[in-house]
Amino acid sequence: MSVAFTAPGVYVQELPSDSRAIVGISTSRTAFVGRALRGAVDTPVLVTSDADFSRRFGGLWNESALGYAIQQFFQNGGSEALVVRVINQAPDVPDPPLPAAPTPDPGAKTASVTVPRSGGGNAVLLDAANPGAWGNALRARVTIEDIVPSERSAGLFHLELSELDPAGNPVNSERHLRVTLTPNEPRSLDRVLETASTLARVHAPMASAVPAPSVGSATLPFAGGADGDPPRTSDILGSESARTGIHALLTADLFNILCIPFQSWVSTDAAISALWSAAAKLCEDERAFLIVDPPSDWGSPAAAAAAGASLPFSRSANAALYFPRIVATDALQEGRLREFPPCGAVAGTIARIDAQRGVWKSPAGLEANLFGVPDLAQKMTDSEQGELNKLGINGLRRLPIVGSVVWGARTLVGADVLASQWKYLSVRRLALYLEETLFRGTQWAVFEPNDEPLWSQLRLNVTAFLHQLFRQGAFAGSSAREAYFVRCDHDTTTQQDIDRGIVNLIIGFAPLKPAEFVVIKLQQIAAESV
Numbered sequence: 356m357s358v359a360f361t362a363p364g365v366y367v368q369e370l371p372s373d374s375r376a377i378v379g380i381s382t383s384r385t386a387f388v389g390r391a392l393r394g395a396v397d398t399p400v401l402v403t404s405d406a407d408f409s410r411r412f413g414g415l416w417n418e419s420a421l422g423y424a425i426q427q428f429f430q431n432g433g434s435e436a437l438v439v440r441v442i443n444q445a446p447d448v449p450d451p452p453l454p455a456a457p458t459p460d461p462g463a464k465t466a467s468v469t470v471p472r473s474g475g476g477n478a479v480l481l482d483a484a485n486p487g488a489w490g491n492a493l494r495a496r497v498t499i500e501d502i503v504p505s506e507r508s509a510g511l512f513h514l515e516l517s518e519l520d521p522a523g524n525p526v527n528s529e530r531h532l533r534v535t536l537t538p539n540e541p542r543s544l545d546r547v548l549e550t551a552s553t554l555a556r557v558h559a560p561m562a563s564a565v566p567a568p569s570v571g572s573a574t575l576p577f578a579g580g581a582d583g584d585p586p587r588t589s590d591i592l593g594s595e596s597a598r599t600g601i602h603a604l605l606t607a608d609l610f611n612i613l614c615i616p617f618q619s620w621v622s623t624d625a626a627i628s629a630l631w632s633a634a635a636k637l638c639e640d641e642r643a644f645l646i647v648d649p650p651s652d653w654g655s656p657a658a659a660a661a662a663g664a665s666l667p668f669s670r671s672a673n674a675a676l677y678f679p680r681i682v683a684t685d686a687l688q689e690g691r692l693r694e695f696p697p698c699g700a701v702a703g704t705i706a707r708i709d710a711q712r713g714v715w716k717s718p719a720g721l722e723a724n725l726f727g728v729p730d731l732a733q734k735m736t737d738s739e740q741g742e743l744n745k746l747g748i749n750g751l752r753r754l755p756i757v758g759s760v761v762w763g764a765r766t767l768v769g770a771d772v773l774a775s776q777w778k779y780l781s782v783r784r785l786a787l788y789l790e791e792t793l794f795r796g797t798q799w800a801v802f803e804p805n806d807e808p809l810w811s812q813l814r815l816n817v818t819a820f821l822h823q824l825f826r827q828g829a830f831a832g833s834s835a836r837e838a839y840f841v842r843c844d845h846d847t848t849t850q851q852d853i854d855r856g857i858v859n860l861i862i863g864f865a866p867l868k869p870a871e872f873v874v875i876k877l878q879q880i881a882a883e884s885v
Contacts, residue, residue, distance in 0.1 A: 373812050377796035377820040382714040382788050383706035385428060386437040386610040386643075387699075388601050389421030390586055393489040394440045397599040399607040402436050405429045412438060413489060415687050418585065424616035424699030427683065430727045431700050432707025437610050439603045441590050442486055443583040466490025466580030467558060470497060471567045478566040479536055479544065480558040483580055490580035492519045493554055496569045502533070510535045510565045514544065516554045517574070529554055536564055588626040591615065592633055601634055604641070609791075612644050612705065613637070614698040619651035628667035635671035635767075642791045644784055645674040647767070648696035649748075653678060656739035663746040670747070670767040672777035673787070677701050677749045681759070682730040694732050697751060700725045704761055714788050715829040717764035717781040717869040725751065725759040745771045749780075764869050782866040785829065789864065793817065797860070805853050810843040813860055817841045821864065831865040839864045 358366055386399065392413025394400065402408045408425045409415075415422040425436055442463035463486040472478035483490025496515040499507055511533050518527040529552055534544045538561060545557035555577075569575070593600015604610055613634060620627045631647055638645045647668075653659040659678050666676075681697045684690045704725060705718040712722070731753050735743075740750040740762065747770040749763025766783050768775040777783040796816070803809045821839045824830065832838035840863045847859040 373815060374819070375796075375799055375812070375816050377792060377816055379820075379824075380609060380611075380788065380792050380795065381435065382611055382784070383433065383702075383709045384435040384437060384610050385433060385612040385614060385702045385706065386439065386604050386607070387421060387424060387428075388439045388441060388591060388604075388613070388615050389424070390416070390419040390442070391421055391438070391440045392416050392582070393485060393487050394438070395485055396440050396442055397593065397603045399437045399439050399603055399610075402438055403434065408436070408438065412440060413487075417685075417687055418582075420616040420618040420696055423683075423685075423695050424614060427681075427695070427699035427727060428614075428703040428706075431703025431725060432710065433703035434706060434710075437604070437607055439601070440485075441586045441593070441600055443586050444590055445583070445587070461584035462581075463487060463583035464579055464581040466493060466577040468493070468495050468575045468577045470495060470575060472564045473567045476564075478564040479561055481548075481555045481577070482558045483577055484552065484554055484556055486580070486583075488580045488582045489518075490577050493517070493577040494519065494574035495555070495577070496572075496574045497566045499568045506533070507565075510537055510563075511542075512566055512568070515574075516552065518554060527554065536561055536566070538563065588630050592630050601630075601637055604637065610641070610643050611787075612646060612702050614646050614702055615648075616696045616698050617648060618696070620648070621652040622650040622662055622667050623652070625667070631668040631674075635669060635674045638673040639671060642787045642794075643673065644780075644787065645671070646698040646701055647674055647676040648698050649676060649678040649680060651680070651694075655733055656735045656743065659748065660739070660742040660746065663743060663748045666767075670770075670773075672766050672768045672775065672783055674767045675749055675765065675780055676747075676767060677751055677761070677763070678743060679731050679733040679735075679751060681725065681728045681751065682732055683728050692730065697725075700728055701751075701761060713827060713829060715781055715785045715824075715867050717779065719749070719761045719764040719780075719869070721754075721757055721760060723761040724757065725761065728759040731759060747773070747778075764871070779866075779868055779871075781869060785864075785866060789862070792820070793860075793862070796820070800858065805848070805856065805858050807844075809858065810848070813843045813858070814841050817843075817860065817862065821862070829867070831867050837865060 394412040400411060402411060405426050428436055443461050445462040465486045466483040468481050470478045481495060483493055494517045498513045502511050514531045514534055516529045517525045520526045531547050534542050534547050536544055545561055548556050591600050593602045595602045598606050615634060635645050653662060677697050680694045681700055682692050683695055685693050704723050708716055708718040708723060731751055735750055743750055744763060747765045747767050749765055752762040753759050764780045766777055766780055769778040800813060818841045822835055825835055825838045830838035842861040847861050852859060
């Protein structure tokens with residue numbers, strides 16, 4: 356702000372700082388895509404605990420691996436899960452002419468109820484908030500007892516909604532007061548339910564009418580809800596343009612890890628193999644990392660090694676595969692042991708290691724315990740895992756005393772024959788962390804004058820961020836000069852670049868690579884003659 360210097364004296368001016376702190380992003384927010392009992396469809400929803408998932412999506416369900424993967428994720432140290440519920444969205448199939456039997460409809464359905472109108476007819480059709488058989492447990496009740504006659508004639512009423520458990524007891528209830536069916540009013544029922552209800556929505560179009568009050572304690576039951584068949588591969592894949600399926604994650608601000616927990620899948624399923632390739636491509640575009648579960652037909656380490664040499668989906672530096680499947684208790688089956696895909700437990704372990712040691716630490720070793728995993732579907736010897744390791748497939752091992760652990764830290768391009776710079780999981784994830792953090796932390800530079808003042812600010816801010824990571828042990832090297840460099844000047848940004856509106860910031864870092872093979876050399880020495 357300019358100051359008029361008139362009277363003699365001391366003038367104080369506040370100057371802007373050239374330093375703009377770059378704050379590191381989250382490294383382990385994990386997206387889960389799968390089937391759930393209830394909840395918003397094709398919409399990323401952040402949950403922060405297993406209980407939170409149960410409230411929003413219905414908890415464990417024997418017909419889906421999603422709830423178990425979420426449970427194992429939080430059990431192993433995860434803190435943030437981004438859940439996308441998918442359903443079978445097959446269109447309604449019209450019944451053929453009698454006497455042929457109706458064609459089964461595999462799609463999920465939304466429960467609904469018709470609220471009658473005073474004087475006869477229908478006032479409004481209400482839908483459950485989202486598809487699924489859970490909506491059949493909803494009840495609606497209209498009351499007007501404490502509404503004065505003038506407001507009754509204007510169409511005001513109260514709507515009570517409740518959700519019953521199998522025994523008929525209410526487990527969730529809502530009361531929406533002084534609402535109206537008149538469109539575009541502040542207390543219009545469609546607006547109120549959209550913003551304040553987790554149970555129901557108005558099915559458009561809404562009639563401009565007065566609902567008939569319920570008699571006594573009578574309620575109106577919702578009906579017609581159905582879970583439908585399991586989602587098809589096309590439902591999980593979804594559409595990029597419509598932002599459905601895994602592509603619903605494009606509407607999320609950030610996710611770092613992606614899990615698609617199938618109860619089981621076989622390597623000959625071409626559709627699911629194509630889905631893994633599409634999911635890896637999505638992760639490459641979004642700077643995220645995909646955890647691939649092993650096919651259920653990999654019944655032994657030898658079978659996995661034979662099939663792993665030619666995976667049925669594309670290899671990606673932004674993906675890792677873990678073998679074998681895990682064995683854990685099922686709370687819905689009296690705690691009996693059963694097999695599960697490992698992605699939830701592995702993602703939780705990665706999140707725990709990130710929090711304790713940093714994203715640059717390989718999420719494997721004795722620290723990478725798989726909590727709540729008393730056994731594994733297959734046992735491996737060192738030589739059997741060695742064959743998988745050479746193919747870029749990470750092993751899960753059961754070690755004495757320690758228990759089940761992650762015992763591999765390679766990406767899917769970590770096969771020895773590929774000699775990729777992104778061989779190791781920790782190196783790739785650190786690069787993704789740096790890319791996304793600097794992408795977000797340098798947005799302020801857009802449209803700034805492209806000259807030395809801007810370049811020096813970029814060098815200052817990025818160097819400060821990298822030096823903080825160096826002090827935390829993120830890079831190799833005994834000095835900052837050996838650990839990283841930041842360049843942004845006339846050598847990196849030419850006059851032609853300036854004319855095109857481009858500023859080039861070049862960053863290099865020395866990654867820490869895991870000690871995958873610890874070699875101890877012993878030598879005998881001859882005792883000196885006395």
